[in-house]
Amino acid sequence: MTDETFEQAARTYGDMLYRVAYHALKNRADAEDVVQTVLLKLYQQESCFDGEDHMKHWLLRVTVNESRKLLRSFWRRHTVPLDQRDELPPPGDTRGDEVFQAVMALDAKYRLSVYLYYYEGCSVKEAAAAMGVNPSTVQTWLQRARDRLRKTLSESEEEGEGNPYVRPERVP
Amino acid sequence: MFDLNAYRERCSELHLSGEKLQEVISMTEQAKKKSARRPLRVGLVAAALCALLVISVSAANPEVLEGIVSTIRASIAVGEYRQDMTLDTGEQIVALAYPEVSLEERGGRVILIVDGEETDVTDALNEKGSYLWEYEDEGASIQVKVTMNEEGKPEAVTSIVPAGTEIGESGLSMVIESVVTTTEE
Incomplete structure (x- = not known):
């Protein structure tokens, strides 16, 4: 791979790789480490890709694998972050924040399935290939993820409706 | 309900930092300049094997690993799980990595x-x-x-x-x- 091709690929897919790793790991620094590893593997890749789609799917697969490796690693399993919790953006008051937090609260396999299917636009088969499982498994995970999101989000809506505090309105 | 557009909008705000991207690109450029992955001649490989020292790249000996990393002059990947390294002192080291x-x-x-x-x-x-x-x-x-x-x-x-x-x-x-x-x- 030439330097120019690599740089172009890194700029094109860097954000995508970061989002995949972030969905898997829920931590910015770890996600960046995974992106670095994946891009270096891309740079060292000797065989050619059949096209952009081939490269994209290869990158997705390697990113999922590297994220899993990090999740299973000794240090990740035996150390506790300083703040004792996963690093997530602070909860905001927009609908997007609420939905995003609900997705990130799911198990890693559900989060990744949701991200690949709904954000990246992968088919079930493509998402399954990226995650190294059967398409039927991804279908099950997506179904469960949807059920859990529906439950979580409808509960939060109900809580919102039952809020006794009313925002004061300015009287003209 | 799962608001797909809201989720997509929020996801698109996640970006890899420009610093990190530049760091990776710089790493590949430096690697090329240093020619760190040049192939070893057979004789050198044989010499390395004679003075064999295997290091477990594990959490058990981080200080040892740190000391070695700081003095590595060249590193050559020999297969999927092995790196042959040359230290500044000229010593040859074979490092093996366990699969996950x-x-x-x-x-x-x-x-x-x-x-x-x-x-x-x-x-x-x-x-x-x-x-x-x-x-x-x-x-x-x-x-x-x-x-x-x-x-x-x-x-x-x-x-x-x-x-x-x-x-x-x-x-x-x-x-x-x-x-x-x-x-x-």
Whole structure:
């Protein structure tokens, strides 16, 4: 791979790789480490890709694998972050924040399935290939993820409706 | 309800930092300049093997690893799991890395996972009492042996040695045990 091709690929897919790793790991620094590893593997890749789609799917697969490796690693399993919790953006008051937090609260396999299917636009088969499982498994995970999101989000809506505090309105 | 547009909008705000991207690009440029991955001649490889020192790249000896990393002059990947390194002092070091090994129980089946590659070892365990996963390339030989432990739970033992060395006979092989986890399918 030439330097120019690599740089172009890194700029094109860097954000995508970061989002995949972030969905898997829920931590910015770890996600960046995974992106670095994946891009270096891309740079060292000797065989050619059949096209952009081939490269994209290869990158997705390697990113999922590297994220899993990090999740299973000794240090990740035996150390506790300083703040004792996963690093997530602070909860905001927009609908997007609420939905995003609900997705990130799911198990890693559900989060990744949701991200690949709904954000990246992968088919079930493509998402399954990226995650190294059967398409039927991804279908099950997506179904469960949807059920859990529906439950979580409808509960939060109900809580919102039952809020006794009313925002004061300015009287003209 | 799951608001797809809201989710997509929020996701698109996640970006890899420009600094990190530039750092990776710079790393590849520097690697090329230093020619760190130039191939070794056969004679040099033979010399390296004579003065063999195997290092377990593990959490057990971070200080040793740190000292070595700070003095590495060149590093050459020999196979999937081996790096031959030359220190500033001229010493040759062979570093072996274990594959990622785990065992999972899924619906009564025992699955061995080595670097993401899954193998159902249930039948082998029932019939022979063990399953042996093997890998060999120009750099290293690896065996992962799955057996049932005293408590009747599956257990994996990973051994790795430089290519051409007998696993079991060599004192250089190292062993780890994996943890059995039960996953929801």
